[in-house]
Amino acid sequence: MDPALQDRLQDLGDLELALLLSMVAEEHCIFSTDPAISGSLHRELELTCMETFGTQPVLIECSPEITVDEFNEALLVEADEDSDEMADRGETMPRVRVSINFTSVKDQEPGRLGSIGNNKLDERRIADVIIATGLDTADESVQVQAFELLRSKRIFTRSAMHVAPKDLLFIVVLSSPDARLFRHLNDIFCLSHLHGEGDGFPHLEGSSEKPAMPSFSPEDISYLRTLTSKIFITAEMAQFVHNIVVFMRNSRYIKGGVTATATRQLRLLSRALAPVHGLDYVPPSLVALAARKIYPHRLVLATAENEKSLVWGSDPEAVRELLDGLTIEDAIEDVLASIEAPL
Numbered sequence: 001m002d003p004a005l006q007d008r009l010q011d012l013g014d015l016e017l018a019l020l021l022s023m024v025a026e027e028h029c030i031f032s033t034d035p036a037i038s039g040s041l042h043r044e045l046e047l048t049c050m051e052t053f054g055t056q057p058v059l060i061e062c063s064p065e066i067t068v069d070e071f072n073e074a075l076l077v078e079a080d081e082d083s084d085e086m087a088d089r090g091e092t093m094p095r096v097r098v099s100i101n102f103t104s105v106k107d108q109e110p111g112r113l114g115s116i117g118n119n120k121l122d123e124r125r126i127a128d129v130i131i132a133t134g135l136d137t138a139d140e141s142v143q144v145q146a147f148e149l150l151r152s153k154r155i156f157t158r159s160a161m162h163v164a165p166k167d168l169l170f171i172v173v174l175s176s177p178d179a180r181l182f183r184h185l186n187d188i189f190c191l192s193h194l195h196g197e198g199d200g201f202p203h204l205e206g207s208s209e210k211p212a213m214p215s216f217s218p219e220d221i222s223y224l225r226t227l228t229s230k231i232f233i234t235a236e237m238a239q240f241v242h243n244i245v246v247f248m249r250n251s252r253y254i255k256g257g258v259t260a261t262a263t264r265q266l267r268l269l270s271r272a273l274a275p276v277h278g279l280d281y282v283p284p285s286l287v288a289l290a291a292r293k294i295y296p297h298r299l300v301l302a303t304a305e306n307e308k309s310l311v312w313g314s315d316p317e318a319v320r321e322l323l324d325g326l327t328i329e330d331a332i333e334d335v336l337a338s339i340e341a342p343l
Contacts, residue, residue: 001227001278008215009276013202015044016052017276018193018293020216022169023053024224025272027190027265028150030181030297032174033197040201042133042173047203049129053221054214057129057171062138071142072157075149076124122160131171136179146170147185167221180297190265192297227275233267233282236342240284241267243339244291248299252308253323253331257298266294284341292332299328 012020015031022029033041042059049057060074126149135143149155153164172181177194180186233241244266248258269290270282277286302308304320 001275005220005223006278009278011215012052014193014199015195016048018191019045019048019053019169019171020221020224021269021272021276022171022190023167023221024228024276025190025265025268026167026225027268028170028172028188030172030174030189030192031195032177032179032192033195035176037197038133038173038175040204041195042131044201044204045131045171045173049131050214051203052215054217055129055169056127057131058127060130060132060135062132062134062142064137064139066138066142068141068145069158071138071145072155075126075130075155076157076162077127079123079125122157122162124162126155126162126164126168128165128167129169129171131173133173134175135172136181137175140182143182143185147182147188150185150188167218186297187259187261189297190269191293193293194296224272224275227280228272231271231274231280231282233271234342237282237284237287240339240342241270241287244287244335247335247339248295251331251335253302253326253334254299255302255306256300257295259298262294262298266290269294288336288341291336292329295332296328299331301326301328301331 009020018029018031031041031045046057046059049055056077058074058077060071062071132146135146145155149164150168150170153168155162155164172189174181181189241263245258245263248254266287270287273286273290274280274282279286302323304316304323307314307319307323310316310319
């Protein structure tokens, strides 16, 4: 790896590293913090995208009142925006749009048929980076629309179909650390990161020097993806990953959330972490780090009413005391501590 690139990787903060890993893995991410500084967090993420990665994100402030149409409109930017970025990616022409007229032909006014003014194509496009704050507070129909965007890579508005860019990055800032998205949408997101109040906001506070050029270009991201694709996972490490999944599913502290998507993303994130650390292989420490980022937003803890050992006659009061104060992080660490890492 280029030493200059390695030096830049070492200088990254926690938010920058989480965004970089999401871009390299081509996955999406969730951030959370104390509600009192949530506004600072999404502004810091916005500045990080612009100053570190040279992308122009759109910010969507979600609430229980936001509608699907309003959400769709907020995703779109004018096709001529970020033209330099499009040129860098070889996209010299706007993406093709398919205009759809939902009005029945017999209900249309004669003057509208063939009217150029009323049948103009919507040439807007979906932004490359989307920051959605408080998406967990939005109505389920809005969350379903976000799910469809990430699953099918396209959205339908009232006048057109818009295809998402290949390198779409969707970032969610939760309203609180304990908030959750609806189940299927939640499972799409690869990693989650809790930003502590003491971790600071370097870009927002001006404690980091603003670079004249973005620290990471699209070519750098592409190069890291190429390195990731070449990372080799030994049979012993594959077994280690498998054991983590099995122990998660069998843990008495965990009721659910160990999904097939999480398993796939655990392997992917483990490999994406390797080139960032200057390695061409995956050690157990990186798999454990990936597990600590993959599972916190997914796992559902057992309760005194459904803990596994109750089936075999455990005392409910003893189980209640055992689970009292247990956190998802505690459950993850218990699983990792119970598995012998390969040498």
